[in-house]
Amino acid sequence: MxxxxxxxxxxxxxxxxxxxxxxxxxxxxxxxxxxxxxxxxxxxxxxxxxxxxxxxxxxxxxxxxxxxxxxxxxxxxxxxxxxxxxxxxxxxxxxxxxxxRPLRMVPVECVARGYLAGSGLAEYEEHGTAGGVALPDGLVSGSELPDPIFTPATKAAVGEHDENITYADAASMVGGDTASLLRRTTLAVYSRGRDIARDCGILLADTKFEFGFDGEQLVLADEVLTPDCSRLWPAEQWAPGKPQPSFDKQFIRDWLTSPAVGWDRGGELAPPPLPTRIVEQSRARYVEAYERLTGTVWS
CATH class of the missing domain: 3.30.200.20 (Phosphorylase Kinase; domain 1)
Incomplete structure (x- = not known):
C-alpha cells in the first residue's frame, strides 16, 4: 500500500x-x-x-x-x-x-543513466543488463557506464510503481519513429546536462524526462534535472562500490529505512513524520544543489 x-x-x-x-x-x-x-x-x-x-x-x-x-x-x-x-x-x-502550453504527452518516462544505481543496479546484478541494455562485466554500485543508456519506464499514478520496460516495449507503445526520437533526444539532453553538472562539481547519475507533442514538435515538459527526478552526487565524494552521498531524496530514504526508525517500506503503515533535523538537512541539500548548478545564492 x-x-x-x-x-x-x-x-x-x-x-x-x-x-x-x-x-x-x-x-x-x-x-x-x-x-x-x-x-x-x-x-x-x-x-x-x-x-x-x-x-x-x-x-x-x-x-x-x-x-x-x-x-x-x-x-x-x-x-x-x-x-x-x-x-x-x-x-x-x-x-x-x-x-x-498543453501537450499530447508521451506515455513513457524517458530515463537516462550514466552511472549504475537504483533499479538499474538491481537489474544488472541479476541479469547483466539495465533496461534490457547489455552492460560490461565487473561494474559495481556507482560505476560510470561506458556510454549513457536510455532505459524507459511506464508512468505510474500516485501510489503505484513506475515499471521499467525495454526499448522494444517503448517502441510498441508509441511507434518506432517516436521511440527513436525519444531515445536520441533523451540522451542528447542528458549528455548536455551531465557535462554542465560535472563542471559544477556534481555527477548526474541518472534522470528521467517527460516529453509531449505540440503538433509534430517534440517538447520538453514537467520538471528537468532537479533533485526530485535525478540522482545528483557530489563529484568530490564519488567512490564506486558503495552507496554515494547525494543531493536527492536518498537521504530521506536512508533515514526512513534505518534501524533507528524501523519503518517497513513494504508494509501498509504510512511513513512517520520527518524530524526537524532531517527536514533542515534535506532543505540544505536542495539549496546546495541549486547553488552549485546555477552559480547563484538561493534567496
Missing amino acids: SGFAVRPEPVQVPGLVHMHTGKVRDLYRNAAGELVMVASDRTSVFDWVLPTEIPDKGRILTRLSLWWFDQFADLIPHHVISTDVPEGAPDDWFGRTMVC
Whole structure:
C-alpha cells in the first residue's frame, strides 16, 4: 500500500479548474486552455507522499527547472509560457508557478543513466543488463557506464510503481519513429546536462524526462534535472562500490529505512513524520544543489 500519508485539499482559485494533485505538483487549467503547474513543498519516497514538507522545496524545483530549460533551448523547446501567478491565487504560489502550453504527452518516462544505481543496479546484478541494455562485466554500485543508456519506464499514478520496460516495449507503445526520437533526444539532453553538472562539481547519475507533442514538435515538459527526478552526487565524494552521498531524496530514504526508525517500506503503515533535523538537512541539500548548478545564492 502507498499513496498520500495526508492527502491535501486542492486550492480553489477563480478562473482555474483543478485537474490533478500529484506527488509534488498541483495541475490546473485556465480559461485560455493553458496548464498551470504549482510545485508544492511535498516530498515523496517509496511511492508515499510524506506527511512532512520541506520548506522552499517547490520554489527551488521550479527555479532550477527554469534554469535548465534555458540550458537546453537550442536542443529542444520547452512547455513554459510564463511564470505569472493567476489573479486570485494565494501569495504562496509566487515562485512555484509555471503556466504551460498543453501537450499530447508521451506515455513513457524517458530515463537516462550514466552511472549504475537504483533499479538499474538491481537489474544488472541479476541479469547483466539495465533496461534490457547489455552492460560490461565487473561494474559495481556507482560505476560510470561506458556510454549513457536510455532505459524507459511506464508512468505510474500516485501510489503505484513506475515499471521499467525495454526499448522494444517503448517502441510498441508509441511507434518506432517516436521511440527513436525519444531515445536520441533523451540522451542528447542528458549528455548536455551531465557535462554542465560535472563542471559544477556534481555527477548526474541518472534522470528521467517527460516529453509531449505540440503538433509534430517534440517538447520538453514537467520538471528537468532537479533533485526530485535525478540522482545528483557530489563529484568530490564519488567512490564506486558503495552507496554515494547525494543531493536527492536518498537521504530521506536512508533515514526512513534505518534501524533507528524501523519503518517497513513494504508494509501498509504510512511513513512517520520527518524530524526537524532531517527536514533542515534535506532543505540544505536542495539549496546546495541549486547553488552549485546555477552559480547563484538561493534567496
